[in-house]
Amino acid sequence: MIEDRVNHVRRVIRTALPAEAAVVADLHARARATYYPDGVPRDGTDWLAAWRSAIERPDGHVLCCVLDGRIAGIASFRTAEGAPADMVKLYQFHVDPDRWRAGIGTELHAACVEEWQADGKRTATLDVHVDNRRAQAFYARLGWVPDPENPPAEDDHHRYLRYEVPRAAPRAATGTGTATGAGTATGE
Secondary structure, three states: OOOOEEEOEEEEEEEHHHHHHHHHHHHHHHHHOOOOOOOOOOOOOOOHHHHHHHHHHEEEEEEEEOOOOEEEEEEEEEEOOOOOOEEEEEEEEOHHHHOOOOHHHHHHHHHHEEEEEEEEEEEEEEEEEEOHHHHHHHHHHHOEEOOOOOOOOOOOEEEEEEEEEOOOOOOOOOOOOOOOOOOOOOOO
């Protein structure tokens, strides 16, 4: 499981808490509003309840990036029902629009990948709205490609992407070298 990450700009990536569901739902709504040309569709979904459920699911993960004490990014993923155990679906991935281009999405994605590696996932999938060009470009930069097993239908409003989760680099053993570095695996 991923441990809290802290970096030099007071940014922490951690598991979202049930008490944060309203903040997460608000960030989700603001991010979605940026790519729906006619406004976010009102389909009757209770997003607060949906996020609370996602956060509380024992078989799912909701990571959040906290910057200066405020949630600035969210990612929700789990193995979809009926999917192979080594496959994960990224259901939601959003960065606060006021914080775009600050590295939050890239760092949050790296945390997701780290979690997937720890969980033995080999493949990740997602769907992205056809009008969300920013997200499509972001995912392409990170190595996501069109999912050949799930091509979009003619009138579909989503693109389906796939990501091959890289194998985790082996951790170096500690205490195996000498003071001069002899016996270490540095690659030099």
